[in-house]
Amino acid sequence: MLTERQQHCLRGIGIQAWSQRADTLDNGPANRPVVEIAREAVPQAVENPVDSSPQEVAAENPVVRTPAPTSFDSWDSLIDAIHGCKACELGDNCTQKVPGVGDRQADLLIIGEGPGHDEDIRGEPFVGRSGQLLDRMLAAIGIAREQVYITNIVKCRPPNNRDPRQDEAQQCRAYLEAQIEQIAPKVILSVGRVSAHNLLGSNQPVGKLIQQMHKLPGTEIPLKVTYHPAYLLRNPSAKAIAWQDLKLLHQMLR
Numbered sequence: 001m002l003t004e005r006q007q008h009c010l011r012g013i014g015i016q017a018w019s020q021r022a023d024t025l026d027n028g029p030a031n032r033p034v035v036e037i038a039r040e041a042v043p044q045a046v047e048n049p050v051d052s053s054p055q056e057v058a059a060e061n062p063v064v065r066t067p068a069p070t071s072f073d074s075w076d077s078l079i080d081a082i083h084g085c086k087a088c089e090l091g092d093n094c095t096q097k098v099p100g101v102g103d104r105q106a107d108l109l110i111i112g113e114g115p116g117h118d119e120d121i122r123g124e125p126f127v128g129r130s131g132q133l134l135d136r137m138l139a140a141i142g143i144a145r146e147q148v149y150i151t152n153i154v155k156c157r158p159p160n161n162r163d164p165r166q167d168e169a170q171q172c173r174a175y176l177e178a179q180i181e182q183i184a185p186k187v188i189l190s191v192g193r194v195s196a197h198n199l200l201g202s203n204q205p206v207g208k209l210i211q212q213m214h215k216l217p218g219t220e221i222p223l224k225v226t227y228h229p230a231y232l233l234r235n236p237s238a239k240a241i242a243w244q245d246l247k248l249l250h251q252m253l254r
């Protein structure tokens with residue numbers, strides 16, 4: 001007799017689990033017990049499906065990578081493409097994609113680095129402690145979160161909050177470029193090192209990049225670099241410099 005488990009495995013590979021007929025009980029070679037034949041037919045991995053580790057399963061079923069599209073018919077198709085993205089491994093491990101939030105016709109576009117733990121859970125950028133500080137910084141110049149658009153260089157949370165890799169940022173670039181094109185902001189605020197380095201193609205320290213006004217390369221859009229709110233939480237003395245950046249931004253938006 002086949003056990004429940006063996007029957008389940010057989011069904012899984014499309015073999016019907018028949019039982020031995022009473023009139024075939026002599027031991028001729030053509031009449032070997034069904035269970036023996038079944039055992040030969042069932043490959044080891046299928047016989048013990050629950051024993052495969054997630055890594056083994058992933059290795060056996062590699063994700064088919066498809067680069068991000070380069071053009072989008074509409075804002076909705078852009079957001080759908082982000083949600084369905086399989087361009088890099090960040091999307092395999094995050095809880096959900098975090099395309100961005102806010103006014104799609106905003107004058108101010110804020111670009112951070114990538115979702116963290118809270119953003120990954122909520123599906124919205126800058127909602128953790130950094131985000132709360134960012135909201136307060138905006139409020140200080142009379143701007144509500146809903147009046148700006150907020151997004152990140154990468155739309156999926158990098159594991160353990162590591163920096164996004166160059167290739168990951170590159171794969172996500174088409175989404176960001178399409179967002180910038182559709183929003184057509186008056187000013188971009190680039191928060192933190194990863195954002196500034198990616199947007200400006202520079203390796204200079206943020207402390208240096210902060211000192212001058214930039215333009216987003218290839219466009220006429222003014223770009224201001226400022227410290228990341230997470231950095232400001234760790235280094236409150238840098239808030240005075242961030243405040244100067246905000247005041248400048250305020251003037252530009254008037």
Ligand code: URA
Nearest residue numbers: 112113114115125126
């Ligand atoms: N830090 C970022 O750069 N982006 C977020 O969305 C949250 C924290």
